[in-house]
Amino acid sequence: MSNIIGRIVSGDFEDILIRQKVDEEIEMGDLLVAEAEESYSLLQVFDLTYGSQISDKEKNLIAGMKLEGHGEELDFTEPELSNYIIGHAKNLVTVKDQNNNETPYSPKKLPGFFSELRRIKEEDLKFMENQDRAEKNDRALTTGKIRSGSKVLDVDVNLPGEDVLRHHILIPASTGKGKSNLVKVMIHDLLDEDYCGFLVIDPHGEYYGEESSNPGLSDHPKSADYLSLYSPDPPAGESSLIININQLRPSDLRNVMDLSDAQNEAIAAYFQDDEENWLENLVTGKDIKGVRDSTLSALQRKIYVYLSVSKENGDLNCEGMFRSEGGESTIDDILSDLEDSKAVVLDTSNLEDRVELLVGSMVANRIFNQYKNYKNSGDLDENPVISTVLEEAPRVIGENSMIRSGNVFEKIAREGRKFKIGLTAITQLPSVIPKEILANMNTKILLGMEMNTERKSLVDSASQDLSKDERNIASLDIGEAIITSTFTNFAVPIKIPLFEETITESDNDEDKYRDEDKGEEVRTEHLGINMED
Amino acid sequence: MKFAHMADTHLGAWSSQEMKKLVSKAFEKAIDRCIGNNVDFILISGDLLETSRPSTGALSTAAKKLREVNDAGIDVYLVPGSHDFSPSGNTMLNVLQSADLIENVVRGKPTDDGKLLLKFTRAREEVKITGMPGRKRSLESKSYEELDREGLEKEDGFKVFMFHSALDEYKPEIYKEMDSLPLSLLPKNFDYYAGGHVHKKGVFEEDRYPKIVFPGSLFPVNFKELEEFENGGFYIVEVNNGELDISREEIEVCDIVSKKFDAQNKSPEEINNQIKNTMKDLDVRGKVVTIRVKGTLKSGRTTELNLGKIKSILIDRGAVSVKSNTRKLSTKEYEEVKVKADDKNELEDKLIKENIGQFELEDYSKQEKVELAKNLYQELSDERNEGEKKKDYRSRVAENVIQTLDLKQKMEQIL
Known part of the structure; x- marks a missing residue:
């Protein structure tokens, strides 16, 4: 084994202690590999402490002498052996090689005592691709790339899109940690997929993106076919948000x-x-x-x-x-857009909270009833899964919800998955969402969260054991996240790309489509218009 | 200044002669009313004719009445609608225009940056009119997207924008399945938006769209409209110092009596008796009668309803025409046929959407496949025009299909 960065020296199942090699640096959240004969274990660092062979008394004395100007030349004998960093890690997953197919298992035993550890490599994560293939996961939702500490590996994290959307997503984070960026990246990734639609209730006007200073989903090359905006003041081509x-x-x-x-x-x-x-x-x-x-x-x-x-x-x-006049078909049009697997953005930025929630709940109610009917008539499979994106979710599914308890959003959270309807709930305060609803949110994408009470509620309701990850969650930088989901083998650390980067990539795709499929862009033939020179 | 605004006259609609006559009568009355009101000009927002090549009867009604208004010094401005538009340009509207009976205001030119600049037509000195045609399935939306909106919005003076499209925001519930455009595609800051295509009347106001008006049709053109709207009408608009006074002119050509019967758990005999009893004392003389029967019969066949006989009795009693509808009627004795749609277009739409998943077409999304199927269906069900030779008909359909499938361009790419 090359590139050894540490060695397992003690610990137990929940807390494996690793002595760090002196010229290496282990970071919080680093992914490390301990190899065995026909398998390897993936470990993640959740804490770092100091280790030393020297007694505290001696260390204090030497520190004092140096501080007070005595014996400046004084040092420990072979300092690299005497003092070191101890990494605390947990065993995330064991990967076994079965018939040349790497298969992940929940860890049932400790890696070998004194095992050498190396940094994770992209090929160590092949089992994730194998899984995608096994699940015929052409309905993948790509959220970002695998992250080891602050280092990003070129391995996409693909989730089974339909299941994940149907079983609800919770995105908890403090302000400025990139919640909207993540949701925009996710919807952008799935915008032209026919298996899902999104209802985005947008109180801050940040999803559509009319101006170049505020890019949004309208920058997707296929937004004309897969995106609709309903706004009190819509740009050309989009609809007014009026309801009869x-x-x-x-x-x-x-x-x-x-x-x-x-x-x-x-x-x-x-x-x-x-x-x-x-x-x-x-x-x-x-x-x-x-x-x-x-x-x-x-x-x-x-x-x-x-x-x-x-x-x-x-x-x-x-x-x-x-x-009283007009707006008779607005809700039907929204429903029909969603059934056509579009993302529908309701621009509620100029509406008061209560009006926004009234409109949102009207639309969500119609979707819920419609999909219930589809289930009864056997037509559910023909229709896309619909996810409702809710900013500041506790307004409707919290203990102090602004709308009636038992409202449609709570109904969706509790039983929507039976009808292919999910929630993508965004919040700074997961702790005020009732436990049973949190438990129904089968995928949580945790961004940075400073408040201890909020972290605790997430750890308590996570799909994987995150009891050791509080520090990891607290130390997440902007764009860094941990996905805990019933659809992943372990809590996956990821790096979410900036939305601006995502749209630049898809701009290149657009050029590619044009080159491959259409040759030069064709100008519209204005039939029925008497064209004059 | 005073002008009339009408739309969807659909001359030539209905297959029976009695109903065709009512459609013509409605148009004649409307034109007479315009002359009587001394309007300065008339706007017709699409679908003057039922098809681009209507029957000679319909065409002669149009020509005769348009000649009369012309003689009265009233100009008629028009946009082609989804029914009288022709992709090849072969529409009788051109004949009417050549005879100086109407003026098609849809004129434009491409700008250097690839946009579409619409030109204004002047009605009298002070009114500037422009507009866009309507096409089936709102195909006109592509042209709207390329409009040089800014130029149109900046133009000064009293401006009228004519269009033949349903708008998302104002689509009545009964037309909720109708293809439509968002209002935002229309240029802002016109004084009057003269709409057509939606057969139900409505006057709407929005910020920067002061008056958006749909006069509705002059006379119903299908069963549902007979039930819902009875008669039609149009608007007369008086403009004084920039203030618009809009008044409605109802056009009544014939009383319509609509009766609905619920056949749920009844036998054909029971329903026959119920219809007969209802109709027994009804005064149907000079009226159009509609009979709708829906529900699931507990026994017997749906054909056991004596609707034919009931119709002939009513005609004998002086009804102008009797229309019946049993689309939502089924029977327990036979396998229930699921019909969830209310009219032909809606039914086609739903069937295509339900079955499109069975067809694989590379690079086509579900929505694109649905659109393609609908377009092909439309092209292939186009009927031969009167006087059109079989050979010409075949090559016209083939040409349209090639265009729909984009084959020409694909072949050019391959070659």
């Missing part, structure tokens, strides 16, 4: 509004009276038996706050995105 009030059902309002029993009953009475025009009747104050004036007025005020819809001179006055 007749599309609203009582349950939509109940999801987001705090309503008294009397108000709930009033809403039910209006709906029962006229399912099509119930909201208009309510706002314009149609007389309905059993609804008191005071209840109606309070309800009208609440509706104005949420929908900006009011009565003016006896008519309906719509000031916001909810309209």
Whole structure:
């Protein structure tokens, strides 16, 4: 074995101690390999400490002498042997060579005592490619490249895309650690795949990318076919986010509004009276038996706050995105885009939280019901998996959720996978998401997280044992992440590329498509237009 | 200044002569109303004709009434619609234009940077009109994407933009499956957006799109529209100091009576009796009657419904025409046929989408394959035009198919 960087000197199953070779540097998160006869073990460093053969008393004395100017020439005898670094590592996976096929197993025994350790090489990770092939993983979701400490290996981390999206993804991280970058990279990677669609509720206007200073999914070479934006002020070619009030059902309002029993009953009475025009009747104050004036007025005020819809001179006055005219097919169009495996970005950057969540839950509800019907009719397999990207997820699935408990997002988190609907939940505060929902999120991509309580909630709900990884998680730099998933053999350290780099690569792809498939770009033939010179 | 805005007159629509006459009558009434109202000009936002080569009857109605408005000093400005547009340019609209009966405002030229610059046509001195044609399956969207929008938006004066496309934002629920464009593809800052294609009326306002108007059709052109809309109409727009006053002109050519019957768990005999009883005391004289039967019969065949007999009784009692629809009718005695669509286009669309996965085409996404199948289906189901020789018909269809499949370009690349 060459390039030895250390040797196993003691420890136990959870904490294998490695003495570092003096001219080598072991980093937190480094991946190391201990070879055996027909297998090798992959170890990951989770802590570093000092080791020394010299007693503390002597070390203190020598340090003091040097500090106080005595015996400047004084040093330890053979210092490289006396003092050293101890790496603490855990055994991630054992890889056995079976019929020339490297197969990963959960580690059941310790690597040989005193084994030599070397740094990981790209070929050590061939078993991951073998797995991809075995799973016929042409539906791969590429999140980044394998990372050993801060060093990046040229090995893509591919996850089984459909399963991962269906079984929910949690992306927890502190501010500025690259959450949106990661989601953009993921969606960009899958944008032209026919097996998945994304509903992105975008409160910060950062996913579509209209301007060159803020690149986004519209920079994908196939964005014209696979990306739709619904915005209050859309750029040319994209749609306005307006919704007809007749599309609203009582349950939509109940999801987001705090309503008294009397108000709930009033809403039910209006709906029962006229399912099509119930909201208009309510706002314009149609007389309905059993609804008191005071209840109606309070309800009208609440509706104005949420929908900006009011009565003016006896008519309906719509000031916001909810309209009495137009917007009748918006939700159907969004649904149809998603079923066509597009990424749909809802630009909610100009909407208040509660309106954003009302719109988001309306759309998510329709998807949920539609896919439930597909399952009943046997059509589910024909349709793509849909993942809803939720920023600041605890607003809807947290203990202090802004919308009603039992809302559609919680329903998706709990049972969406049966219907091919998943969540991609982004948060700074995973600890406020109920444990059972966290447990349902089968893939977690952990970016840097400074707060101890937040790290702890992640460690407790991870698919792999991360009890030793708190320091690793705390020390993650921007773009560094750990994937813990039921779809990986071990918690995989990765480096996520910058979105800007990703789009530069795909620009090159676009040129390639053009060269190979189409020759020169063909100008549109403007049929039906009398062209003059 | 006063102008009329209508669309989707569909002269030549319907197969029966009685219904064709009603379509013509609606057009005649509308034109008479325009003359009576002393409008300065008329906008027709597409689908004046049912096809690019309509029957001589439809064409002569068009020519006669357009001549009358022309004689009254009223100009007619038009954009071709998805029905009367022809990819080869072979449309009777050209004949009407050559006879100075209409003016097609869709004119443009390519700019140096590859964009499409639309040119304005002047109506009277103060109005500038331009527009875009409509094509089947919203194929016009590609041209919209290449519009030199800035030039159009900066143009001063009173501007009208004519178009024949459904817009995502204003598509009525009954047309939710219809191909449509986002409003954002239309250039901003025009004073009036004269729309067509959507057969339901609607007036909308948006920031930088002050008036977006769909007059709807003049008369229904299919069963569902007969049920939903009854009659049609158009708008008259008066402009005073830049203020627009839009008023509706309803065109009633015939009363329509629509009846729906639920056949769920009933026998054919029960339904026959129910229809007869409903119709017994109904005054159908001079009216169009629609009968829709849906649900699953508990016994017997769907053909055991005596709709033919009921129709002839109603015609004998003076009904102008009787239309029936049993698309959502099935029976328990035979295997249920799943029909989830409400009209032909929707049904085709769903069937193609359900089955497209069985066909392998390299480099085509699912959506592209669906589009290709729909286009091919459309081209191959194109009927022979009146007077067109078989040989010409065959080569026209072949040429269209070659164009759809992009074969010419691929062959050139190979060679």
